[in-house]
Amino acid sequence: MSQDLRVASDVQLVVAIGRFHQAALAEVYRRHAGASFGLALRILRTRPLAEDVVQEVFLRLWNDPEKFDPVRGSLRAYLLAQTHGRSVDLVRAESARRTREQREARRRPEVSYDLEREIEQLSLAEHVRAALADLAEPERDAIELAYFGGHSYREVAVLLDQPEGTVKSRIRAGLARLRDSLVASGATADAGPWAES
Amino acid sequence: MGRELTPRELHDLLAVHALDAVDGDERDQLEEWLERTPDALEELSALRETAALLAHVDTEAPPEVWTRIEESLAEEPPPLAVPMHRRRLTMRVTAGLAAASAAAATLTAVVLSDEMSRQEDRLESVTRSVRTRGMEQVAIAAMADPRARTLHLESTSGATATVVTMTDGEGYLMAVHLPRLERGTTYQLWAVTGDPDQPAMVSAGVLGRDVEIAAFRAPGDARGFMITTEDAPGSNSPHGAHVLEGSFT
Numbered sequence: 155m156s157q158d159l160r161v162a163s164d165v166q167l168v169v170a171i172g173r174f175h176q177a178a179l180a181e182v183y184r185r186h187a188g189a190s191f192g193l194a195l196r197i198l199r200t201r202p203l204a205e206d207v208v209q210e211v212f213l214r215l216w217n218d219p220e221k222f223d224p225v226r227g228s229l230r231a232y233l234l235a236q237t238h239g240r241s242v243d244l245v246r247a248e249s250a251r252r253t254r255e256q257r258e259a260r261r262r263p264e265v266s267y268d269l270e271r272e273i274e275q276l277s278l279a280e281h282v283r284a285a286l287a288d289l290a291e292p293e294r295d296a297i298e299l300a301y302f303g304g305h306s307y308r309e310v311a312v313l314l315d316q317p318e319g320t321v322k323s324r325i326r327a328g329l330a331r332l333r334d335s336l337v338a339s340g341a342t343a344d345a346g347p348w349a350e351s
Numbered sequence: 352m353g354r355e356l357t358p359r360e361l362h363d364l365l366a367v368h369a370l371d372a373v374d375g376d377e378r379d380q381l382e383e384w385l386e387r388t389p390d391a392l393e394e395l396s397a398l399r400e401t402a403a404l405l406a407h408v409d410t411e412a413p414p415e416v417w418t419r420i421e422e423s424l425a426e427e428p429p430p431l432a433v434p435m436h437r438r439r440l441t442m443r444v445t446a447g448l449a450a451a452s453a454a455a456a457t458l459t460a461v462v463l464s465d466e467m468s469r470q471e472d473r474l475e476s477v478t479r480s481v482r483t484r485g486m487e488q489v490a491i492a493a494m495a496d497p498r499a500r501t502l503h504l505e506s507t508s509g510a511t512a513t514v515v516t517m518t519d520g521e522g523y524l525m526a527v528h529l530p531r532l533e534r535g536t537t538y539q540l541w542a543v544t545g546d547p548d549q550p551a552m553v554s555a556g557v558l559g560r561d562v563e564i565a566a567f568r569a570p571g572d573a574r575g576f577m578i579t580t581e582d583a584p585g586s587n588s589p590h591g592a593h594v595l596e597g598s599f600t
Binding site: 159163165166169170172173176179180183187188189190191192193201205208209212213216224226227228230231234235237238239242246282286297300301302304305306307308310321322323325326329330332333336 | 371374393396399403405412423519
């Protein structure tokens with residue numbers, strides 16, 4: 155891996171990918187595939203499926219680099235949104251859902267513990283954990299079920315036995331509070347902490 | 352099809368949508384609304400940045416996945432795996448940059464292959480996309496890089512351009528007062544490389560009819576650049592009028 159690529163910005167790497175620079179894709183993979191895989195694994199709970207999602211996300215970047223819009227956000231957020239969307243698509247497949255909901259019922263009490271354990275060694279993750287902990291429990295539950303559980307807000311409403319409008323409000327308020335908290339702690343800024351590696 | 356949501360209701364769904372938690376007809380309505388509501392799209396992007404923070408659970412990416420990705424690239428159409436510089440058009444001229452136009456007639460023509468055309472299509476697509484989305488900031492950031500080389504191209508018509516090249520060959524062009532060309536013609540950027548007594552002219556990119564800023568790739572040892580006007584979709588060698596040129600001192 156050339157030193158130039160190591161210090162290149164994410165946007166420069168995407169431009170290089172547009173020029174069929176495989177080493178640039180490798181560098182993007184080095185920077186962001188861990189987060190992509192971690193997210194996919196958390197949602198899908200099966201390693202082979204998570205690996206497939208990561209592969210698909212990075213191949214999509216290779217094939218359609220112009221779909222990344224640096225003005226609209228960081229490359230990391232873009233890749234994670236792709237990862238999340240694809241993972242949710244898979245988890246919402248009817249057969250997978252049925253199996254998963256059975257697992258979910260057994261595993262739900264462990265969710266908070268797992269989240270803390272997985273991220274405790276990462277400094278940014280520490281901030282995220284603290285910010286999540288600061289959220290009101292109903293907000294945190296709604297966000298975690300939607301984001302990590304892959305549930306629609308209507309499903310979250312059923313799972314939490316709350317009106318749909320309440321769930322929408324909690325997710326909106328929780329995300330806003332989370333962002334404010336992370337900005338206040340210096341863990342992130344408007345451009346996001348990963349705009350430059 | 353459910354009932355039509357009001358803009359207020361659609362706006363209230365943005366945060367939920369950032370978590371991919373809207374589905375069915377509501378999702379369709381939301382995405383349609385986002386296409387014609389740039390402010391909402393921007394707000395959604397900010398919300399997705401926050402959602403990405405939630406995902407900050409880095410796990411070591413499996414190396415075998417990268418291996419699979421690499422293999423997939425190799426299986427894709429061949430040009431994807433071939434470094435651009437190997438396919439770059441290289442022509443020898445017998446005089447220096449100032450005489451390049453006269454010598455162009457003697458250049459060896461290289462036929463643009465389908466693969467080359469596909470590469471150019473993709474390059475143009477990415478360049479156009481990034482240009483409109485922050486290329487200027489990228490180019491300015493590149494100019495500030497201590498390893499970058501900057502060259503000002505000048506003309507007698509008042510148009511100017513700044514070329515920034517990085518050590519790996521990545522480059523950015525920022526042009527000022529370059530007039531829009533008529534249909535059927537295009538600006539084309541050329542890098543001058545090789546022996547000063549026998550320089551090689553290398554196409555660094557077809558720039559289109561209307562150039563303000565563009566990304567390109569050129570040999571790292573480029574000694575100068577020039578822009579010519581060519582018949583669309585571009586030329587194998589610089590046949591057209593020189594618009595701008597300059598050499599590194």
